[in-house]
Amino acid sequence: MRKLEILKYRHVVFIVVLILLVDQVLKFWIKTNMTIAEQFAVIPNFFYIHFIENEGMAYGLKFGGEFGKIALTLFRLVAVVLGFIYMKKLVKEQYHKGLLICGALILAGAAGNLIDSMFYGLIFSESTRYELAQFLPAGGGYGTFLHGNVVDMLYFPIFDGTFPKWVPIWGGEHFIFFRPVFNIADAAISVGVITILLFQKRFLHKKADDAAPSIETGAVVDDRQQVM
Structure with missing residues (x-):
């Protein structure tokens, strides 16, 4: 293996x-120092640490109940190995x-959530x-192998307000933009994929291969070098 590799x-x-x-240290701290739904402001009205757990995919999405939980964990395991x-x-x-940096971010994120699940x-x-x-x-513990919940804590309610009454369907209703709560592993995956x-x-x-050496214009070629 070459030194560059x-x-x-x-x-x-x-x-x-x-x-x-970073992902696991933060999750351990959250898990042992905060109760479910507890939160505190890092930057008021913008960035909060808000503790939740989810049984499924990134950003709190779920997949197929108990069987889906096991299938998702096994899928994560296979994805990390591959x-x-x-x-x-x-x-x-x-x-x-x-590409290598982005791939490393995605791989690290998948492995981080896999540790929680396993x-x-x-x-x-x-x-x-x-x-x-x-x-x-x-x-x-509270569960068995492959049945752990993923710890989420990063919450950015960038805008918290009410839809104007003239907006169809949702007029006058309260809304929050960006509502999902996620973790460092989710963020690493998202940054890697988007980039x-x-x-x-x-x-x-x-990377392009090194160019083959060429013969300068006007150079004299020894005929003996052309003979096999």
Whole structure:
């Protein structure tokens, strides 16, 4: 393996480990220091830490009940394994550095939520509106393997107001823009995907091979070099 490939692998691994570390440290803190639906303002009227849990996909979306929960967790596991394999391929084939960074963000995000789904039910007691969760409780966790809930906490109600009465259907009703609550892993996935879509023409190509040496105009070629 060439030194350049090793260096790129290290960059990818560093990004994945950094995102996972920040994601999991924040989730552990939230889980053990806040009750469900508790919140506090980081930037008033703009950015809040608001603790919720979800059983499904990113931004609180759900998928197919109990069977869907297991299927989604297994899908995440397969996606993470294949993601690592595919990232190795991208590095080896010298794709654009921007694509490698975005791929690392997506991979780290998928792995972050996978950890919640696989293990949080085993290592934490249940979070409620009245009690904090305990880490490694004596009576065991709130769920089983593959049945953990994903911890979400980032909330940006950028605009909180009321629709004008002249607006059809929703006129006079209260609304919040941007309502979803998410986590660092969700944000990493979103940033990676959106950036790839915006810069796909630049990212989705391999690094050009070194140009073959050419013969200068007017140079004399030894006929003996042309003989096999």
